Amino acid sequence: MSNWTRNTKKIGELATGHELTIPVYRFAGTDSNAPRVYIQANVHGAEVQGNAVIFQLMKQLEKLELQGDITLVPLANPLGINQKSGEFTLGRFDPITGVNWNREYQDLTPSLSDWFEAHKHLPTEQFIAAYRQSLLNSCHQQLDSPWGVTTGRRLALSLQLMAHEADIVLDLHTGPKSCKHLYCPEYTRDAAGLFSIPCVLMMPNEFGGAMDEAAFYPWWQLTDYVVSRGMTMTPAVEAYTLELGSQERIDMQDAADDCEGILAFLANRGVIKADIEPKAMARYSCALADYRKFHSPMGGLVEYLAAPGTPLSAGEPLVRILRPDRFGESEQQQTLCLPEDSIPVLHFASASVYQGTELYKVMTKYTRLS
Amino acid sequence: MSNWTRNTKKIGELATGHELTIPVYRFAGTDSNAPRVYIQANVHGAEVQGNAVIFQLMKQLEKLELQGDITLVPLANPLGINQKSGEFTLGRFDPITGVNWNREYQDLTPSLSDWFEAHKHLPTEQFIAAYRQSLLNSCHQQLDSPWGVTTGRRLALSLQLMAHEADIVLDLHTGPKSCKHLYCPEYTRDAAGLFSIPCVLMMPNEFGGAMDEAAFYPWWQLTDYVVSRGMTMTPAVEAYTLELGSQERIDMQDAADDCEGILAFLANRGVIKADIEPKAMARYSCALADYRKFHSPMGGLVEYLAAPGTPLSAGEPLVRILRPDRFGESEQQQTLCLPEDSIPVLHFASASVYQGTELYKVMTKYTRLS
Amino acid sequence: MSNWTRNTKKIGELATGHELTIPVYRFAGTDSNAPRVYIQANVHGAEVQGNAVIFQLMKQLEKLELQGDITLVPLANPLGINQKSGEFTLGRFDPITGVNWNREYQDLTPSLSDWFEAHKHLPTEQFIAAYRQSLLNSCHQQLDSPWGVTTGRRLALSLQLMAHEADIVLDLHTGPKSCKHLYCPEYTRDAAGLFSIPCVLMMPNEFGGAMDEAAFYPWWQLTDYVVSRGMTMTPAVEAYTLELGSQERIDMQDAADDCEGILAFLANRGVIKADIEPKAMARYSCALADYRKFHSPMGGLVEYLAAPGTPLSAGEPLVRILRPDRFGESEQQQTLCLPEDSIPVLHFASASVYQGTELYKVMTKYTRLS
Amino acid sequence: MSNWTRNTKKIGELATGHELTIPVYRFAGTDSNAPRVYIQANVHGAEVQGNAVIFQLMKQLEKLELQGDITLVPLANPLGINQKSGEFTLGRFDPITGVNWNREYQDLTPSLSDWFEAHKHLPTEQFIAAYRQSLLNSCHQQLDSPWGVTTGRRLALSLQLMAHEADIVLDLHTGPKSCKHLYCPEYTRDAAGLFSIPCVLMMPNEFGGAMDEAAFYPWWQLTDYVVSRGMTMTPAVEAYTLELGSQERIDMQDAADDCEGILAFLANRGVIKADIEPKAMARYSCALADYRKFHSPMGGLVEYLAAPGTPLSAGEPLVRILRPDRFGESEQQQTLCLPEDSIPVLHFASASVYQGTELYKVMTKYTRLS
Structure with a gap:
């Protein structure tokens, strides 16, 4: 029986x-x-299923014994969520600037040599607390600039202020038409087996502007620096992006499944006191560098043939492109394949594409995890 | 073995x-x-499946014996089809004016008393030809105005020029998330049993700006006038809108099924010489006035519970509205029902709605057709 | 010194x-x-200048002696105002349906023969009050439908509920790139000389979905009916749409000018006790039917040559269309003219157009008012 | 009298x-x-004035004596130009992905140590030709990838293929509401005095995805590398972005002025044989790092008070924010200033903003150039 409060930020x-x-x-x-x-x-307006998962989580958390504090923020980007364009939600990027809402987070890693010199004398706990505080201070400094910050940056920094307080950060997204997949930093590979998610992308120590990266990157950088100085340390923070199927979909039953996977992870990490086993399933992973995009070589109408989540051999049909303007010619219908074995993870949401539209994202050089 | 040509208009x-x-x-x-x-x-940019059906039709027509001429125009609205907004096609209305592309067709019915007086002496075939010519002349007059016509009107009139040449007009659309349904003028109720389509909306003698109406309305008006003058006449033209499932979807196999239904209709009408029976299926119809829209009484996230095409009794769950901002309150999750028995035909494409968003369109007061 | 209150609706x-x-x-x-x-x-999201005029009005009203009650609603369509698309405000139509926000108002005229029979015995004041009440009741009935109403309809009906309480209704808009102009019902032609507005469109007794029409049409209909029954009556309500220059512009000084014109009108009508003379200026009017749209006969880039508000003779240059794809050909640059004498009132906001884009709206067959 | 040809790419x-x-x-x-x-x-869809400048240039080039070849591409991004949203052109970013069309160009600098080792023996002219060829080869390699490239990347690489053939690259843009300004690489500061442009931003040796950077960056990198090896070299290519006033505007007379400035530059560089003096005007410049954005600290309606191109002292009024929802409170109207002396160069195109919208871009720490 845990207590909870709601605030409006x-x-x-x-x-x-x-x-x-x-x-x-x-x-x-x-x-x-x-x-x-x-x-x-x-955070992306059309990716609503994470709200359902948070809802199911809160239902469970009310009944469970919590050891660590948990902060949950559904509907994290009201501007994106409420941005309709026709019958869909145009919530992937700022409608004014085009900037992806999930590329606005900031790498707040301080100058490590300076910071380390100034704090290396501290005991571990205080050392970590001081580093955390420096991240929070940077957030505040940016938010308080006399030149202001952009709308998207303000949102991102406001969310980072809450995320940097935590040791574990989960950012719930979905793909367009997608199977479930997980972005997992390489240093916590074990987490990949805990969630109810079959496809895993292993992330390197690089920063690209996403929430998970903003959360773990400064700690990974710090760890590497400390190790380079001959000491030992593991990153004090772990962060994941969970892609929970397709956008523009609410499915409460499926949300209960994903809730179960998250609880298994939280139990494993000692956040909740519960005996929840990870779901048995085939899990596959590849390095982020091997997660590849396939762009349409032509404009046309698209029949998606490869089901997300199902391995596809090189040369097997991926999509069929229909060109009703070319009836009677060889271009009237063309089947496209990939040059490598892969697991298609997601495909474009629309059935018509320009030349160059990203048709599929697929895992290549993948391995069985468990 | 029929011959065909392709032109670009x-x-x-x-x-x-x-x-x-x-x-x-x-x-x-x-x-x-x-x-x-x-x-x-x-004509609506996201409603691509009709192109696949035309493709399958042309494949069949190449092999069949044609009696009547058939003109086919896939990709009829390039501006709409190519209008992307995020990962979807914003092709339902003119991006500049907001005008629905399928409300731009014109009622070209002449002043019937004048026209009838001037042509009543003609033998039937010439009488009909003269009326057809007056419709075509009106198209040309509008297109040639020194004040110009809007982009959407030009498209509509250009398509009408081809449609008015025909005796049978089929306009292929889809719903957002939808079962197959047919708009059928009341005076050709028999057609409702010929297509491979389970739900039928019977249209009255009114004009609302759609292609099917633009095609049949002047003829229905003429017929009524002629009958009011004590003579007999049946409309010389029939026109239908076929709604072939959901938008943003190409499915060649399903297109083959719809192709079969259209061929059954064309065989029945003597356009092709072939022995094609209509598909056996339960078919339901209601008057257009009983085809009703249900608007969301609140904003929120939506789980669509009622499957399009399946009868739903009054009081059975239609949608569940999730409100993650209201966790712990009675508004956190609400199930909505309809006050009447119905067959849900289509629902909104997105899983998040404003107050007032059209959630479902449903047939009420429906009857079994066959 | 008048008192005011603010509520949030x-x-x-x-x-x-x-x-x-x-x-x-x-x-x-x-x-x-x-x-x-x-x-x-x-009500149209990009047409912000009316807010500045309301602001200036409220500043003045605080200092003036008011006889009649005045209700003011700036920022009347928050969904439209907040709908950005690139660097502009996409607030002219519902982003989901494409329906123009100013075409959602309802004609709530009851069946006049029934209503008149039931109320003809009432003394004038009660007769008018009863009619007003029937309009308000209809608003409530529509808002309370178990099938719901659309987002835009709900907004429109909510605004109508306030407008129908009033005897004078002013709806503040702007054009795209525009001189000031006024929509004025023919039965109150005198008002055209009171506002600080040079161009006036005289409106017939027709309903087209705009706020001014929704406000005056039921009263004009009633008046005509009463007169047809051999009695005398003048419409109890007057309503105007003021188009206060161009969209996407706030100009506090110009707002003060328009404020002065509105006060001159309100003083004339006995709403405020003040001696405010209408501004001396050349005023021109034409019938709404003679307010014409000119659509671009071709696609291309546009240099707008005719200044809104300045008379233009037939054959004088209106726009120049540049076609950089046709350099060296006669189509590289073309000057377009109108076939009639006119006063251009507004032109399109963008410098590139499709074939059919509305380039200009102009008054033809206009006359000098004062 | 020069000859020209037109091709369609x-x-x-x-x-x-x-x-x-x-x-x-x-x-x-x-x-x-x-x-x-x-x-x-x-390349940005709403920035049409560059087409008018190219048009005027071609008119002049037909009459002038050309020494160097000149390739001109107006209407360089048809997808962006034709992307309308309401009455404006939504052509700043890819409508599907949100990626700014002018951030898709590629830095094709090869690994310099390898490349230099392999080519350092070549005489200067061949050395430069080989480097140019390596840039072109990289373009082709990317375009030919079996995984495809995005729509925007394909456009950018196709334009780069033409740009890398040249020694001088001019990319014609405009701001939203803007005075004329120039992006100039620091190594060709002299060019800043040749164009008819008053404000100049001096660019460092960094790559940000714009055309000018894609054109000069690989050469600047090479030059620095060669110099670091103890040899002398100056960059063989120069590239500029010209911002020719405001978007959504065609003005043929102003285009003639800008044409004159470009001809003065080309005459100076020996591309045309003509005696054209640069226009006398006050010119100001600052480092790109000192070109700052000011973001709105609040949502509201905006009256832009500072004219682009006119110096503004710290503390002078920049914008006035109107808040009609807060009438009677101190927030009803607020005047915002900058903390530093500046020259405002451009401001936002719309008169309503969110908190965080970029209101102005201004030059700080600027100096008089001439």
Whole structure:
């Protein structure tokens, strides 16, 4: 029986003066040494299923024994979620600038040589706390600039302020038409076997602007630096992006399954006291560099033949391109294949494409995890 | 073994000067007394499946014996089809004006008393030909106005020029997430049993700006007028809108099924010489006035519970609205029902809605057709 | 020194659950027999200048002696105002359906023969009050339908509920690139000389879905009916749309000018006690049927040559179309003219057009008003 | 009297199968040793004025004596130019992905140590030709990838193929509401005094994805490398982005002025044989790092007070933010200033903003150039 509170956090302001706010739920744990968790959903406007998962999670957390604190933020990007264009949600990028909402997070890693010199004398716990504080301070400094920050940056930094307080960060997304997949930093490979997710992309120590990277990168950088100085350290923070199927879909039953996977992970990490086994399933992974995009070599109408999540051999049919303007010619219908064995993970949401539209993203050089 | 030709017809011009063109395929029939047919697809940009059906039809027509001429226009609205917004096709309305592409067709019915007086002496065949010519003349007059016509009107009139040449007009659309359904004028109820389509909306003698209405309305008006003058006449033209499932989907196998249904209809009408029976299936119909829209009483996330095409009793669950901002309150999750028995025909494409978004369209007061 | 209050009225709900609200300011008059006034602005999202005019008006009203009550609603369409697309505001139509926000108002005229029979015995004041009440009742009935109403309809009906309470309704808009112009019902031609507006379109007794029409049409219909029954009556309500220059522009000084014109009108109508003379200026009017659109006969880049508000003789240059794809040909640059004398009132906002884009709206067959 | 030819180059394909093409004009020079020039316009869809400048240039070039070859590409991004959203052109970013069309160019600098080792023996002219060839080869390699390239990348690489053939590259853009300004690499500061442009941003040796950078960066890198090896070299290529005022505007007279400035530059560089003096005007420059963005600290309606191109002291009024929802409170109207002296160069195109919208870009720490 855990207690929770709800607050409303302001993250922006519209042209009419209306405040952009997000709901913030906090579940209190009983053990201040247990890892603290931050979970958010729906930063991309059409990717709503994470809200359903947070909903199911909160239902479970109310009944479970929590050791670590858990902060949950559904509907994390109200501007994106409410941005309709025709019958769909145009919530992948800022409608004014085009900038992807999930590329606005900041790498707040300080100058490591300076910072390390100034703090190396501290005991581990304080050393870590000081580093965490430097990340939070950087957030505040950017938010308080007299030149202001962009709408998307303000949102991102506001979310980072909550994420940097946590030891575990989960960012819930979906693909367009997609099987479930996980972005997992290489240094916590073991987590890949805990979630109810079959496809795993192993992330290198690089920063690309996403929430998970913003959360783990400064710690991974610090760890590498400390190790380079001949000491030992493991990153104090872990962060994951969970891609929970397809966008523009709410499925409460499926959300319960994903909730179960997250609980298995949290139990493993000592956040909740519960005996939850990870789901048995075939899991596959590849390096992020081997997660490849296939772009349409022509414009036309598309029949998607390869099902996300199912391995596909090189040369097997991936899509069929229909060209009704070319009836009677060889171009009227063409079947496209990939040059390598792969597991298709997601495909484009629309059935018509320009030349160059990203048709599929696929795992290549993949291996069986478990 | 029928012959066909392809032409390219210009229907507009872009800002860069590029021509907007459509492909026009003509299959020649052997009997000049057989009905002539006009079929178009994809006037709404996201509704691509009609192109696949035309493709399958042309494959069959190449092998069949044609009596009447058939004109086929896939990709009928290039501006709409190519209008992407995020990962979807924003092709339902003109991006500049918001006008629905399928509300731009014109009612070209002349002043019937004047026209009838001037032509009543003609023998039936010439009487009909003269009326047809007056419709075509009106098209040309509008297109040639010194004040110009809008982009959408030019497209619509250009398509009408081809449609008014025909005795049978089929306009291929899809719903957002939809079962197959047919818009059928009441005076040709028999057609409802010929296509491979389970749900039928019976249309009254009214004009609303759609292609099927533009094609049949002037003839229905004429017929009513002639009958009001004590003579007998049946409308010389029939026109249908076929809604072939969901948008943003190409499925060649399903297209073959719909092709079969259209061929059954064309065989029945004497356009092709073939022995094709209509598919046996339960078919339901209701009056267009009983085809009702249900709008969301609140904003939120939506789980669609009722499957299009399956009867739903009053009070049975239609949708579940999830409100993650209201966790712990009674509004957190609500199930909505309809006040009447219905067959849900289509629902909204996105899983998040504003208050007032059209959630479902349903047939009420429906009857079994066959 | 007049008193005012501000309330916040809910007119919708977003996908995130956030309420769509509008600010409603009420200034109390001292004479309950004086006309009541309703003024709104910014129903089209990009047309912001009306807000500045309401702001200046409220500044003045605070200092003036009010006889009639005045209700003012700036920022009347938050969904439209906040709908950005690139660097502009896409607030002319519902982003989901394409329906123009100013075509959602309802004609709530009851069946006049029935209504008249039931109420003809009433004394004038009660007769008018009863009619007003029937309009309000119809609003409520539509809003309470178990099938719901669309997002735009809900907004429109919510605004109508306030407008139908008033005797004078002003709807503040702007054109794209435009001189100031006024939509004025023919039965109150005198008003055309009171505002600070040079171009006037005289409106017939027809309903087209705009706020001004929704406000005056039921009263004009009633008046005509009463007169047809041999009695005398003048419409109890007057309503105007003021187009205050160009969209995407805030100009506080110009807003003060328009404020002065509105005050001159309100003083004339006995709403405020003040000696404010209408501005001396050349004013021109034409019938709405003679307010014509000129559509581009070709795609291309546009240099707008005719200044809005300045008379243009037939054959004088209107626009120059540049076609950089046709350099060296006669089409490289073309000057377009109109076939009639006119006053150009507004032109398209963008410098590139499709074939069929509405380039200009112009008054033809215009006359000098004063 | 120079000769020219026009070709049509395919740079993509739409969903309907229509080809995306651009017009390519080539004017032949008489001296094969004179610099070759590449000029393009309208990569951002709303920035049309560069087409008018190219048009005026071609008019002049027809009459002038050319020494170097000049390639001109107006309407360089047909997908962007034709992308309308409401009354404006949504042509700043790919409508599917949100990626800015002017951030898709590639840095094709090879590994310099390897490349230098392999080519250092070559005489200067061949050394430069070999380097140029390596850039072109990289373009082709990317375009020919079996995984395809995105729509925007294909466009960018297709344009780069033409640009890398030239010694001088001019990319014609505009700001939103803007005075004229120039992006100039620091190593060719002298050019800043030749164009008819008052504000100049000095660019460092960094790559950000724009055409000018893609053109000069590999040469600047090479030069630095060669110099680091103790030899002398100056970059063989120079490239500039010209921002020719505001978007959504065609002004043929102003285009003639900019044409004159470009001709003065080309005459100075020996591309044309003509005696054209640069226009006398006050010119100011600052480092790109000192070209700063000011973001709105609140949502609201905006009156832009500072005119682009006019110096503004710290503390002088920049914009006034109107908040009609807060009438009677101190927030109802607020005037914002900058903390530093500046020259405002451009401001946002819309009069309503979110919190965080980029209101102005201004030059700080600027100096008088001439």
